[in-house]
Amino acid sequence: MRRLGICLSIFLAAIFPLAARGKPHYTFTLPDNYIGWVEIIFAVPEAPPLPAKGRSQTIRIEENGTARTSSLRIERFTTDDFFYRRTDDHGIERLVPLPPDYVTNDNSHGGFDAHDTRGNGPGYPWYFFVGPPKTREKIPMDEILANFWKPWSVEPVPGRIKADSPR
Numbered sequence: 001m002r003r004l005g006i007c008l009s010i011f012l013a014a015i016f017p018l019a020a021r022g023k024p025h026y027t028f029t030l031p032d033n034y035i036g037w038v039e040i041i042f043a044v045p046e047a048p049p050l051p052a053k054g055r056s057q058t059i060r061i062e063e064n065g066t067a068r069t070s071s072l073r074i075e076r077f078t079t080d081d082f083f084y085r086r087t088d089d090h091g092i093e094r095l096v097p098l099p100p101d102y103v104t105n106d107n108s109h110g111g112f113d114a115h116d117t118r119g120n121g122p123g124y125p126w127y128f129f130v131g132p133p134k135t136r137e138k139i140p141m142d143e144i145l146a147n148f149w150k151p152w153s154v155e156p157v158p159g160r161i162k163a164d165s166p167r
Contacts, residue, residue: 026081039127
């Protein structure tokens with residue numbers, strides 16, 4: 001019985017990393033202390049593809065809250081990673097995890113796709129909000145999503161906001 005337990009433990013230790021490797025996910029890096037809407041525009045022909053390491057693709061969000069890539073958005077069921085880029089005293093950029101409640105980690109991050117870039121070139125955008133729950137509660141998501149197929153009266157505008165006044 002003990003031998004069976006040891007064999008099962010070894011088998012599970014070997015199989016779990018293999019199963020996890022099969023699921024693609026994103027690693028988002030944001031400017032330090034970023035709070036606000038994020039807009040990622042996928043399928044932009046002249047933009048570079050997302051850098052990949054194994055099954056993880058890194059999306060670097062710029063100070064203006066945007067990223068553009070020629071890569072296609074991957075629909076998947078996994079948990080992504082979110083980091084702030086922070087420069088230390090020696091000028092070295094370090095990745096610091098976002099507080100866990102700053103992003104709704106439900107495989108959509110509380111976000112949504114849009115059907116076009118509203119005249120801002122080729123591609124299709126994906127939006128989500130980064131910030132503390134109290135700030136996220138003030139976002140008029142019902143109004144944004146109700147106008148999804150018509151000109152938006154309230155648009156998710158990428159960029160930093162003050163934590164107490166989301167737009």
